[in-house]
Structures are given as C-alpha cells and as structure tokens.
Amino acid sequence: MNVLASGRHDAAQHSTDIDTFSRIARIAERGRIDALFLADGPAGLVEESFTRPWRALEPVSLLSPLSQQTGHIGLVATTSTLFGHPYVAARQIATLDHISKRRAAWNIITSQTPVALAAYGLESRFGQDERYVRADEFARIVTGLWSSVPQSAIVADPGRNLFVDETVTRPIDVQGIHFRSRGNLSAPVGPQGRPVIFHSGQSDDSKAFGARWADALFTGQRTLAGAQKFYSDVKALARANGRNPDHLLVMPGLFRILGGSEEEARGRKDDPDARLDIDFPHHELAHHFALSPDDLPLVGVLPSI
Numbered sequence: 478m479n480v481l482a483s484g485r486h487d488a489a490q491h492s493t494d495i496d497t498f499s500r501i502a503r504i505a506e507r508g509r510i511d512a513l514f515l516a517d518g519p520a521g522l523v524e525e526s527f528t529r530p531w532r533a534l535e536p537v538s539l540l541s542p543l544s545q546q547t548g549h550i551g552l553v554a555t556t557s558t559l560f561g562h563p564y565v566a567a568r569q570i571a572t573l574d575h576i577s578k579r580r581a582a583w584n585i586i587t588s589q590t591p592v593a594l595a596a597y598g599l600e601s602r603f604g605q606d607e608r609y610v611r612a613d614e615f616a617r618i619v620t621g622l623w624s625s626v627p628q629s630a631i632v633a634d635p636g637r638n639l640f641v642d643e644t645v646t647r648p649i650d651v652q653g654i655h656f657r658s659r660g661n662l663s664a665p666v667g668p669q670g671r672p673v674i675f676h677s678g679q680s681d682d683s684k685a686f687g688a689r690w691a692d693a694l695f696t697g698q699r700t701l702a703g704a705q706k707f708y709s710d711v712k713a714l715a716r717a718n719g720r721n722p723d724h725l726l727v728m729p730g731l732f733r734i735l736g737g738s739e740e741e742a743r744g745r746k747d748d749p750d751a752r753l754d755i756d757f758p759h760h761e762l763a764h765h766f767a768l769s770p771d772d773l774p775l776v777g778v779l780p781s782i
C-alpha cells in the first residue's frame with residue numbers, strides 16, 4: 478500500500494491510538510513477522526505531520542504495552558544519537574528488554590531537522606563528521622552501560638545483605654567531546670546479553686558506523702546495483718573491523734501490498750494511489766535538491782542547479 482496515502486485509508490487510524498498499534502502488533506505477530514519496527518522523528522511537528530498520520534508517540538513507551546500484548550515478535554525502538562543523553566536511551570531500552578522478555582532492539586538514527594534543533598534549543602546544525610563522532614560516543618556509552626552490570630554481579634543474598642556485588646560490576650568512564658558518562662547502568666542486562674542494535678542511514682559515514690556497532694542495517698535502496706554495492710561495502714567494512722560479516726544483516730525497506738490474488742492486491746494499491754496527496758513528496762523532492770517546490774515543476778525538465 479502506498480505509504481503516503483495509506484494513512485488516509487482508515488478513518489479510525491490515528492497516530493495516538495493505542496488500539497490501532499495493538500491491532501497492528503497482534504496481526505504482525507500472527508503473520509509471523511520477525512519484528513515490529515517503530516521509526517521516529519527527533520522532535521516536533523514536521524511538514525508531513527500536518528497532512529497525514531505522523532510519528533506522535535515516543536517508541537520505547539509505545540512498545541512497552543505492546544510487549545505485554547504479544548509473545549514473541551521483536552520490538553525495535555528508534556532513538557536519536559543527536560538529541561538526548563545516552564544514559565537515558567541505555568536505560569529505556571534495557572528496561573524494554575526486561576519487560577518484553579528479551580525482545581527489545583535499538584535502532585540508531587543520526588538525523589537532524591530545523592524543528593528538532595529548535596526544540597532542543599540548539600542554534601546550529603551538526604556537521605556530517607560531527608554527527609557520526611557524536612553517534613560513536615553515544616553508542617560507546619550505551620553499549621558500555623549495557624555490560625556494566627553483568628548477571629554474575631546480581632547476588633541477591635539477603636543473608637549477606639548483598640544484592641549487587643560491586644566487585645563484579647564494570648563501570649564505564651567515557652570522556653568524549655560530546656558526551657561523558659561514568660559508572661554503571663541501574664538496570665542489569667539479561668542473560669542473553671545486550672539488545673539487538675539496528676542502524677538506519679545511507680552515507681559512507683553511516684556505513685562505517687553501522688559496520689562498527691550494528692547487528693542489522695536498515696536501508697532504502699532504489700537500484701539493484703546500488704543495493705549490491707551497499708551490501709558489499711558494509712560486509713567488507715565489518716570484516717575490516719574484525720567482525721564476522723554474517724553477523725551484520727542488511728535489511729532493505731520494502732512496501733508490500735498483499736491480496737488474495739494479484740488483482741485484489743492491485744485493487745488495494747489503486748485506492749490509496751487515487752487519494753495520493755502529491756504536495757508532500759513534491760516538497761520532499763524539492764528539499765533534496767535544495768530548491769523551493771515552486772522552482773521544481775512536476776511536469777517538464779528538471780532545472781539545472
């Protein structure tokens with residue numbers, strides 16, 4: 478189903494309606510989908526928010542009740558490495574991992590928008606290098622905190638008046654340019670080890686970052702050749718980092734339209750296609766070319782920049 482128009486399909490669907498999300502989670506689990514992946518924007522109402530259902534709810538909070546209504550589907554929460562502190566993200570995801578019985582995953586994004594910068598009181602954009610230095614420090618702190626209280630440190634022995642054995646903890650001490658953190662996470666990570674890490678991005682910096690930290694990369698590829706290059710690049714980077722490249726999965730985004738027959742599926746696509754509001758993709762396209770939509774006619778030759 479066309480994602481831009483599909484939000485208009487069901488009048489009852491609403492960005493803040495927990496029943497809608499519960500229904501999606503249960504159907505996905507029944508359909509044997511591996512994981513429910515909640516994308517997120519760093520902050521505020523952006524252009525798309527005004528014209529269609531948007532990412533209103535914070536993913537970790539939203540996945541928490543869904544974890545109690547499902548039994549085995551993975552729960553992937555997107556959080557930004559530009560805004561907020563890594564300690565908070567580490568604790569939230571570790572908590573989700575416990576309450577979901579080890580089904581939590583963290584999707585790392587590095588995006589910035591003028592709306593998010595304004596919301597967090599920041600005056601200037603982060604440069605490309607700076608975004609990934611920041612993301613690197615963020616990931617170092619989160620993963621360090623996740624291993625700071627190993628299961629073996631939990632003694633829980635009232636006889637000795639000892640619950641956590643401090644000598645077995647592994648406090649971190651990260652003094653970065655952007656983030657600093659010392660000490661332990663309050664939540665131990667479960668016996669299975671740290672939650673799964675996803676990363677979503679496209680650039681060379683993103684590939685290098687993902688090959689260092691992620692278990693899976695979410696990517697949008699538009700051509701077969703581009704997709705093959707992305708795949709071989711990140712596998713080579715993982716190998717160069719001393720990792721087994723098979724442990725870094727590449728998960729390209731797909732929009733599927735399902736139906737009992739080809740005809741039914743096509744019919745399901747026609748309906749949202751007919752309702753498609755072209756303004757939003759037009760603005761997006763113009764934004765990618767650093768143009769105003771008025772300077773980018775949809776019919777005719779692309780202007781040279």
Ligand SMILES: Cc1cc2nc3c(=O)[nH]c(=O)nc-3n(C[C@H](O)[C@H](O)[C@H](O)COP(=O)(O)O)c2cc1C
Nearest residue numbers: 516517518586587588677678679680683695696697
């Ligand atoms: C497949 C994919 C999914 C993404 N999902 C999100 C998202 O949910 N929220 C967000 O704010 N940014 C998202 N991003 C944006 C990235 O985090 C990043 O800002 C963007 O790719 C530009 O950085 P890059 O040029 O280093 O790749 C996504 C990017 C890709 C490629």
